[in-house]
Amino acid sequence: MLSYTEENYLKALFQLTKENDRKKEAGTNELAAHLGLKPATVNDMLKKLKEKKLINYEKYGKITLTKTGMKAGVEVLRKHRLWETFLFEKLEFSWDEVHQVAEQLEHIQSQKLIDSLDKFLNYPEFDPHGDVIPNSKGEIKYSYNTTLSDIEPGNICKMVAVKDNSAPFLQYVIEVGLGINNEIKVVSKNPYDEMLKIEVNGKTSNVSRKFADNIYIICSNCMKGKSCKLNCR
Amino acid sequence: MLSYTEENYLKALFQLTKENDRKKEAGTNELAAHLGLKPATVNDMLKKLKEKKLINYEKYGKITLTKTGMKAGVEVLRKHRLWETFLFEKLEFSWDEVHQVAEQLEHIQSQKLIDSLDKFLNYPEFDPHGDVIPNSKGEIKYSYNTTLSDIEPGNICKMVAVKDNSAPFLQYVIEVGLGINNEIKVVSKNPYDEMLKIEVNGKTSNVSRKFADNIYIICSNCMKGKSCKLNCR
DNA sequence: TAAGAAAGTTAGACTAACCTAACAAATAAA
């Protein structure tokens, strides 16, 4: 049985090394930053997780998940996203409120609970942020690779998910008038600081590079089911 | 903010000192037994809870909850019973499965969550075990005082709740054919060991004193809305 | 009312997760 804390490490590692366009291994500092902990703390836990055969790791080396570790990590992610969907759809939580509570709910231990919840929600494929919910086998059907930053001015795309789930970011997204499945027209890009002028439902906004990096999109080709150079998903 | 552990202590104290027919104060050993911990462990925590002004307690004295402590304790109980109701009604959990999972869910921190859940369940008054769910102000409308042991042979009564929520006990209850709101006829009582012969839906069973002590009932007078000598609720 | 039993307390130890400060290795830049 994994502790609450161990589960968090495995989920974080899964997100850092497996999801979407991420690279395939992680480092101590990176993981510490993701978890909001100090590298020294993380280092201790890495030894423990290695001992338990949940990660592959050598001193001064990079971290990857073992098969067991990956299974555990993806399961926590599945729970997280199912709970987010529950909160959003059944309990009238807003987009930016679900994450914080799901962080707690994802650690409830009961296979029956998560199976029943999945059924109750009618086996949803996406959570309220557009992220793919792993199925009961831990499989993830889609992955996102392209962000708003990758789109050249003059083109249209569609937002499919957000990379950052923090409340401040999500509130910013709402302010711009954006939501899942909304079309975005990239009007222009400032060559100096990469600010983008975008248009959403007739509303024009200027957004930063950092903002654009956190919006997953599919390009106009993908929207029409045509072949895609950007490898959106 | 209270820790998971502190919440458990306060809930236990509430149940031991406030609920139903319980006495008005608790002891260290009693509390330790209820929580499945050693008295020494509980003793440490008592000092901490006193420091935080959640309990009234002097060395070698009895324990009672302060107003703040009681509020916190009853809130945990409310969450527990709302989650039990959710699991039972929406996720098809059985009577004897809900408790273990609700023990975990009761510690999720989110006022909005519990308010929304209450609304989603349409403000239920009773949990699947017949126990009263405290309302959002922490008020408990009913309390149970009479158990099956209090009924004299020849009389009829109605089960309203169970005192013990453990799975083994509940499975035993099911075996006897009992459930909330079922009528029970006490056929006879063995004067030697106080075994009761009871009849439920035409089925006759012999049950122990210990069993009977854990079934809350209302007497035939209460069933008819007449005045009641036993002070059933 | 005095002894034994029950209830409660203290001291000392352990574990899981965290930290800071100092150090070591690996990588990037000059």
Add this chain to the structure above:
DNA sequence: TTTATTTGTTAGGTTAGTCTAACTTTCTTA
């Protein structure tokens, strides 16, 4: 290729919550 920067590790310390073993107080009962 040497130095500076970044990344990672180690040592030592803290806190919360648990334990066992030994002790003290209070209660019960003969």
